[in-house]
Amino acid sequence: MNGSREPAAEEATPVNVLLSGIVGSTAYGLAHAGSDLDRLGLFAAPTEEFHGLHRPAESHVTTTPDRTLHEAAKWCRLALGGNPTASELVWLPEELHEVRTPLGEELIGIRTSFLSARAVRNSYLGYATQQFRKLTTRDPSDTASRARAAKHARHLIRLVRQGVTLHETGHLEIRLPDPDAVRARAERIADDASLATTLLSDAEDRFSRPGVLPEAPDEAPAEAWLRRVRAAHLTPA
Template structure:
């Protein structure tokens, strides 16, 4: 566990473009993880910090309860932590493995639609507001377009199979499509419409997540990280 961690790191890995297969020379290495703050820290007026973000290295750690809340809303970035390819995990613990075992219970059709399409729409809006005369902005637009395509493909795959496809099967195609969309944003409109249509069909996900496994897991985390105060000597 890194010395700067705010608690016991339960699960951590490399996420972002590296995980998707979209990284290139010079791409940042992004890390995401979750930790368990000492349980006694929740007993007073001020609770432990819910997140820790560092830039050297680029790493975000969420406290276990916050991560669960994000995952229950199907936040795309948080969710991918428990669906990474095996080779991208850097910290795994028994409690982290338990969380991975209940990962499908966090998913729901409504939240996947809201979160993934919401993020994809944000990327589309950024495409429409860029200054097309700047080369650096053109490169940024292609990046937004790649992530738009990636989010839509992940959303549809989640909806139809109940499995989160983090590592894209054809990243070259996604890169090429991103370049095309950067020059012709209307292509993205068609992709958004097609994804909406597929998400309207019956899928593999329930309408609402099952919170019970997450609640039980958090109770195990709190029990494992509780150190009773020492009894004063008489």
């Protein structure tokens, strides 16, 4: 025996969680009886940990429960890059937030400053295209992959809709208003991936038109917020 062991889930949980909530299919309104409950959040590493030889871990991921926590600076970089998964944390309906500290509230207040036209287009359309590729490379004779294909199709539809809505309104829609229609359309796409081509081409067309987002994000609010986070978690000598 080498003496090593898998860390317990609670050992992987940072102390200074600033904002966290339930994301994924539950947040979108697409959950079913067998769906996992996914959680996402961000935390502040103690400021003094950045002064040593080794930087603190940027993410903590557990599978029991399914939870991802990003360090505050990493979350900001992901959001400035338009990452769909990270970004939804600050757009969740209030009842889905499980931890919402004053610094978390501040982050929600500056959420639009992270948005930019190029990042939103590249990220949302890019991730949707990845889902489409997974559908087109699926072996139709593999019936075991049918449920997975429907999941890819649901993600594709959601990503396209979220991205286009962000581009045109500057608001990220989390809870889908018509989840049953999305499920039904996803089932058809799972059986015939070519049905998604119209959806993707329409999204490309709408992204090509002027939207409400700036070409580049405004990094100043994120920088100022991070400095407040570091000051709040600095232990005096």
